[in-house]
Amino acid sequence: MSYTGLSKYLITLFLFGSLWPAAAQTDRLQQTVDLDARAMPLHQVLDNLQRQINLSFAYNPRKLPMRQPVTYRAIQVPLNQVLDSLGHYYGFTYRLVEQQLVLLPTGKSRYITLSGYVYDRQTGEALIGALVTADSLHYGVVSNGYGFYALQLPPGSHRLQASYVGFAAHRQSIDLTKEQHLDIHLRPDTTQLAAVLVQGMAPGNIELVQTGRVALSPATIGERPVALGETDVIKALESVPGISLQSEGSTFFYVRGGNKDQNLILIDDAPVYNPTHLLGFYSSITPDAANAIDVYKSDFPLSKSGRLSSVIDIKIKEGNNRQVGGWGHLSPVSWQLGLEGPLKKEASSFMLTGRFSSIKWAFKQAFPDLDKFLFYDLTAKTNVRLNSKHRLFMSFYTGSDAFLTTSEGLSWRNLNGSLRWNYQIKGHVFMNTIVYGSNYAYRLYYNRQANQYWRSRIGELGLKTEISWFGAHNREIKAGLNITARTLNPGNLQTNEPVPPELVVSVRNNLETALYGQHQLNITSRLALKYGLRLSLFSSLGDAFEYTFNENGLAIDTTEYAPGQFYNHYWQGEPRLTLSYALEPAASLKFSYGRMVQNLHLISNTISPFSSFEVWLPSGPNIKPAQADQLSLGYYRVMPAYGLELQAEFFYKWMYNQLDYKDHAATLLNPTIEAELVTGLVNAYGAEVLLRKKQGRLRGQAAYTYARSQSRFAAIDGGRPFNNYADRPHHLNLEVAYDLGPRTTLSSHFMYLSGLPFSSPTAFYHFNGTEVPVYSQRNNDRLPPYHRLDLALKFILNKRLTSRFHHSITLSVYNVYSRKNPIFINFNKIATADGKFAVPVNLPGSNRLTTQTYLFRLTPAISYQFKF
Template sequence: MRSLFLFLFFLLPFLSIQAQQDDYQITIQDRSITLREVLQKITEQTGLDFSFNSDKVNVEEKLKIRIKNASLDETMSVLKNELRIDYSIVENQIILNLQKTSFIDSNPKYYTLSGFLNDQETGESLIGATIELVGTSKGTISNEFGYYAIQLPQGHHQISFSYIGYQNSRNEINLEKDLKLNAQLPTASISLPDVIVGLSSQTKLREKQSSTLKLSPKSLENMPEFAGESGLIKGIQSLPGIKTHSDGSAFFFVRGGEKDQNLIIIDDSPVYNPSHLFGFYSIVVPDFAKSINIYTSDIPTNLGDRLSSIIDIRTKDGNLNRWSFSGALNPLINRFALEIPVVKEKASIFVSTRRSNFDWLFKRNAPNADIGFGDFNFKYNHKINDKNRIYFTLISSSDNFNNQGLRNTQSSGISWGNFGATLRWNHIFSPKLFSNSTFNTGNYVYRLFAPGANRWESSIGSISLKTDFTHFLSPKYKAKFGGEIQTIYINPGTISTPSTRDLFPRIRNNYSRKSLLYYQVEYALSGKTVINAGLRIPSWKSIGPALYGIYDDNYDVVDTVRINSGSYNNYTKIDPRLSIIQQLNTSSNLKLSVGSYHQFLQLISNSTSPFTALEVWLPASPNIAPQQSWQFACNYYKHFPKSNLDFTVEAYYKHSKNIIDYKSHPETLLNPFLEGELRFGTMNAYGLEFMLKKELGKFNGWMSYNFSRAIRTTGTINNGNPYPAFQDRPHDFSILGNYQLSKKITVSGYFTAFTGSAFSSPTGFYEYNNKVIPIFGSKHNDRLPNYRRFDLAFKFRLNKNINARYQHHLNLSFYNLFAHKNIVAVNFNKVEQEDGPPLVKSNFLSEQSIIASQTSLVNWMPSLTYKFKL
């Protein structure tokens, strides 16, 4: 890990310098200089001549500029802002033009330009696309429905629409009243030069203001696959600040937070367990996702309820123009997607389904087994008119692991599933006021069942109604506000059985109601400074009927309180959030943010397993105060236009309280007084995250390194001393590279390495009644071995014509190519076997000594997938 650290720090400056060398290095540091002299200096330093109309451009105008080692793009942007001149580069000449906006009067009338941005071919709305007033710093980005609105002064303007992977579009407009302008962007052909599909520095800076990590489904497709799929969880685990639990796990940790502090929402529908096959697969079908935004700091006030991250997934609307059918076939898993334009350019349906295909793998050893999982996703969208549009999304996933009884009459096994249905209504009240109302219901159910209709079941479900408004108040102000009412139902694990002799503790359901108000304003203090300030006010009420315990200082129940109906406990919290973005120059900005976050739902699990077990959810209640955190972050972003590199460094500090840990050997299942098993403490997490990214070109990818710590303190645990959290991994490095070997072959490599997780290892042993018992010292005193993995993938395009209607390709992936044994657990209770893995000692007259044993998962996994699109 030390060598990795050194490697990284040698490599990062090298790459940065390399990127700058690709560009011009212009320095002008005269305090008083004419424009003529400036242009001369630029010509001297770049070799590029200027061409302009001397009647319109006053070259004797005195300027005060200081530019040091700036790129040409940065230099010209400074001049553009100082003098209101536009420029373009034709061959080796820079052509200067006076901006049309310079003719407007000093007190102009403003009008609103608004509309939707769509993919020209499919009609899909483009989320996060950039709309700019050419030659100025004015601009905005489209929202999650592809809608934009910007207020501009009366007069002629040139508007640019851009989105990565698409050809830019420019429109001349004459703004004499509010104007609606929809834009359809054509996708960029692979044969077009990068400059067309890439984004300008200004656009990049605008995108970076939103403080999100974006993961495009296309980039997921390029990542090496595991058993047929690259998967959402594995994709986001490769981003800075996000750490995987271990191989095959759907759990992840963000900036030191716990695994339940991340919320995945698909079209506003929460997903409580995003895993299939205990975590080897993610429930998010890659074909279904359109955009994936990951918020790890400065989370907007309309999102929340988790302390560490929000993964906001928006699904495809469905092709509005023509039928489309796509799929992927793999020996372990198959998936298909169908897009149907119900009414051309007005309404469409997207249907996708996925089904595992493991039967052949286990049929020989387990002929009565029914092992598998599946997904079904459906989306309908309808443009009712120019002002109204509705979307209906349905997501459904299920895992079933059954073993049929000998007479095919009884089976045992487990199953779990997510369900979510969302109806959304977009309404444009006026060009300045956009609203989206959402009705959502969903649940997650986990069942363990056995012959005789015995069943253990836990579930969580919710019904929610919310409305979000975006108000484009003025050229400088944009406000978002709204509210939500949500009812949450939790069954924290009950057993049902037909037998009268079975007596189980009665576990009562929990009912809660959340109401939320939020307001956030974005204020452009100047062309270079933007302030975002907001308040989120959630209120959480526990609802009867309920029975809860009163605990003494030893966490023993001393009394109980019975509630028959109505609300009986209320937490109303105020979460302020503030960020300031300062554009430092034309290619870099600095962002400072601070925010408070509350979480009212917690996953109760003392398991260290990478797999989802019988976890249950519990709401905030009289005995469980909501978890809370404050996060401070400082982000520096720099774009290198010539080499198309993005460099980001972010420092953060997060203090959380009411974070749950457990007493020794807690009883978390079927315990009516589960709160007595919980212990509450604080967490301090801090870190530094670096990321270098190249989105375009023959060679693209990203590289990230984090230094981070996550330290907990919980009451009397560890004698009251701080201890590292399981996810405390100081060093984490990953690099992803895609290289186009030829027109038909792309190779991708992904390498990651990080410090092993903290865990408690024995510092001594003793014998008790023939058994060897471990003695533990301080909590999490040890670490698992460091993790290291290299994946390799080849993508072969099979169709000759790149623009052919039928497109198909073959993906060959090798997960953990070098078969490095990444340890997920170390055990100290097993004995060696001559012909197999170590086993738990069961004969206590045997003199065989207890040994330490280690478990690794997924030592090597090849994968071959055929993908097609029609």
């Protein structure tokens, strides 16, 4: 029997008051049953029980949630306990009437919320992405970006389990009678060989209804061999399939066929626009300051929108809230110190770290008028647990470079800050509110004495608030509001004069307001769905002036907008859809579709891998928002016996309103800079495979990507498609770390990457005595493939490995086999008498050569680290 009719219901009500032998009833209700239901509709659960107990159920299907999925496990448990439990859950009581169990609705279906945070027991840091589950469930919940989790459980006893890679699994019995807050403290376990499967469930990416996400471990990044001993978060992205750095010595990176400006780098939710030091040799983000680094290549969180190709979400360490600790790092290029500790034990902590360059001395002798030659970054964070419901966090980050003589120079600076408030409104309702500010300024001094310089700047102030509601059966509803105000100066001259020079390029202001909602639910025991929509309004705002261009790109009119005057609006919708299908507990198949919108555009027509005079422009009357649609299909599997994790993803991406440049576009101090831009399409597709082993004596990963990316612009090459900079078909990355002994670790890194597309001449001609190249098509050629092998040997110097003060040295060799990986090929130089190469000036001369420029060949380095 499954469903009964109304008549049967009336009959059972009639019988309800009759007498029956109590003892016989008790016996029949105490017979044991087995039940293993995974999101099984309630009526099927009752069918299942009915087959075991030789009784039939009577109920009104209109009064009870018969289609409600039930997840419940019981082995040889008395029937009355099972029915009590189900009744609590789904709001019914029961009576045995003759051969029928009559279910009577109480009108109350009950779940009880168990929620809290998952912490590192040793440091008190929140653990992001930890898996928490209970024995009666067949799914787990993953702690969110703040370490918060919430489970909806039936009342009663449960065995709770939590796991996180690198930490011992935590098991705990709880008796749940009312809503409960439970913080879970996981103990680091370096001996753990594999990511554990908790109750047959796989951690991390298997459980998440999410594609295109790769979590990078700061500890693993710190283990990579690096150039000149400088560990680097951005450089570590080259290990993620689907991401390629432009070239040696560059922090520009390309994700799934997108351009270099399509990557949103967030430090505690505040954006960083130029995360580089030394023109891009190093990024300004060190792994020592990070708690977690999540890379999203598709299916971006709706709260972190604004770019087409990736989100690099960096969470700063909160600081050890149990004891004072510190660390340091000394390399040939810089020194770094960090300090963390409790302000109030287990309630409040701080973290402060700074890195400072140490290279000025190398240049001071050669350039006596050198004033500043430095870079530094500072990161600080403090947090206060006001009580179990309220937490406050304050983050601060700045990174700066200054290369100044007494007369001229360059400098740039990022300055970010955020104030975050986590509020657990109810056990299963979590709110996260952030107010943040970000400022990026670039200065090119051409007369320091008079303080005259060219300056570009982006200032941003934002509010983000998001409420998450956690329901039963892994259901989660999110809703959020983002408000962002920006001001962009695309580059103007500044002086100290009382009357500042008139703006050549209009400052642009804009206000972006976005509302979004997302719903995640389990449709069946295997199939989960996540869908959402972000609606945003991007408005341009005075004080500004805008040009009107004719069809030939000539400015024909100028319109001035008063301060505070709104003048251009773009309504934008970004739908998301993700499906996850569990093939088995350790494997899943996922699909996602997402639309992304980008309203900030980097204006730079340089092919240089080095950061220079990039300026940003917002969408406006003359620049449409860029947009991308991406389909992603992935297979995820963990192999706990080997400690392995496998991800394979396929993607196809269509990008619209992409910007490129007219030939020899003038992008500096050009008031009609929009006239130099052209728009077109970019299509990209590819396959990515990542195999990782995070724990054990032998650790490492292998990643391979096959990907293509082609651009099509009507104004370039007559609309013929061409390979863009993101088109690097083959990308292989191998990283292995092996503990040779308790004090020694050998790590290696090998990378192969197809050469960067570039334009080589197809012919030449003479004009005014100069040999001028002829180009037939953009990026018709390719640099040689990039590959290199790096090695590092780390020695722990401690006599006693258990001592609190821990120090080590690392010997590293970058590019072991001294491969010459060119960053440029030039066709216009001659050899000079001193064996160098120069552009010919004496026009009757000739003997032009083809030259290649490369950076690091075999580069040894030594660095020293300590920690306490």
